[in-house]
Amino acid sequence: MGPMTAMTPMERAKKPKDSGDPKRPMSAYFLWLNASRNSIKAEHPGISITEISKRAGEMWRDLGKEQKEEWDGKAREAKKDYEVAMREYRESGGGSSAPSKKGIQKVFRPLHFFHILLRCCLKKKAARLDFAKRHRKDSQTIRNKILWSDETKIELFGLNAKCHVWRKPGTIPTVKHGGGSIMLWGCFSAAGTGRLVRIEEKINGTKYKEILDENLLQSTKDLRLGRRFTFQQDNDPKHTAKTTQEWLRDKSLNVLEPDRTSLERPENSCATTLPIQPDRA
Numbered sequence: 001m002g003p004m005t006a007m008t009p010m011e012r013a014k015k016p017k018d019s020g021d022p023k024r025p026m027s028a029y030f031l032w033l034n035a036s037r038n039s040i041k042a043e044h045p046g047i048s049i050t051e052i053s054k055r056a057g058e059m060w061r062d063l064g065k066e067q068k069e070e071w072d073g074k075a076r077e078a079k080k081d082y083e084v085a086m087r088e089y090r091e092s093g094g095g096s097s098a099p100s101k102k103g104i105q106k107v108f109r110p111l112h113f114f115h116i117l118l119r120c121c122l123k124k125k126a127a128r129l130d131f132a133k134r135h136r137k138d139s140q141t142i143r144n145k146i147l148w149s150d151e152t153k154i155e156l157f158g159l160n161a162k163c164h165v166w167r168k169p170g171t172i173p174t175v176k177h178g179g180g181s182i183m184l185w186g187c188f189s190a191a192g193t194g195r196l197v198r199i200e201e202k203i204n205g206t207k208y209k210e211i212l213d214e215n216l217l218q219s220t221k222d223l224r225l226g227r228r229f230t231f232q233q234d235n236d237p238k239h240t241a242k243t244t245q246e247w248l249r250d251k252s253l254n255v256l257e258p259d260r261t262s263l264e265r266p267e268n269s270c271a272t273t274l275p276i277q278p279d280r281a
Contacts (some may be wrong), residue, residue: 022085025078028071029060146230146256147194147220149187151203156180185211187219189229194219205241212247232256 026034033056040052040059047055183203187194195215201207220229231253233239248255 022082022089025075025082028068028075031074031078032060032063032071142230144190145225145228146232147187147189147216147223147225148232149185149194149216150234151183151185151199151236153181153183185215187216189223189225191223191225194223203238205238205243208238208241209243209247212244217251228254230254230256 036056036059037052040055041047044051044055183199184196185199185203186196195218197211197215199207199211203211216231220226231248233255238244
């Protein structure tokens with residue numbers, strides 16, 4: 001047995017993946033091109049591949065509607081035959097049912113770019129699923145009585161949202177620009193938006209209780225939610241602080257505290273669509 005030699009990239013490219021794998025169907029244009037290529041070569045001896053492609057494109061554009069529909073029908077039939085052949089091929093044990101690592105990366109790369117894929121631990125996934133199941137059958141009347149609330153930080157330059165980037169290991173992150181920010185508390189319901197409050201100092205349980213005392217009940221009056229409404233807040237430490245819980249009990253409020261991170265906030269839509277910039281006029 002001789003020594004093993006590494007295969008060059010050209011040899012790997014030429015090596016067929018699976019001889020029994022059904023060939024993918026071609027479009028109507030390429031079906032027509034395969035049938036017309038020899039006639040183009042016969043009419044123009046010695047023509048280059050580039051010229052063949054150029055002349056074929058011109059001929060395809062000049063082709064009549066009925067002829068194109070005929071080739072479209074052939075392409076549809078070829079696609080159906082391919083699907084049947086591929087199904088039989090996989091049922092017979094051919095091919096690989098599991099996608100390759102490169103194939104998965106190719107699909108995930110644009111999703112990472114648009115921040116669609118975010119990591120979430122199993123504990124939070126289970127809590128969110130449980131919350132959804134518990135409130136799945138809530139009527140629209142019940143949902144209309146919920147007052148949603150949260151805090152958000154709006155940056156002067158850029159957004160304070162989670163930002164995922166690709167970078168080499170060991171890269172030191174730096175901040176190029178500053179400009180300040182503001183902290184807001186807001187609430188909304190199905191009837192509309194409640195009060196939006198700017199928070200001037202660091203917020204804790206005591207400060208949060210003051211915000212609720214001055215703005216929560218007034219927002220419910222403005223939105224005409226009545227006395228039997230449900231107040232929503234997430235499990236932030238200042239929301240679960242002793243002073244906050246005592247205030248909520250004193251007011252006899254029904255509180256909805258989902259076991260998950262903060263919900264989509266109306267203030268964030270403002271931060272996204274209306275970035276704050278100084279008036280330079």
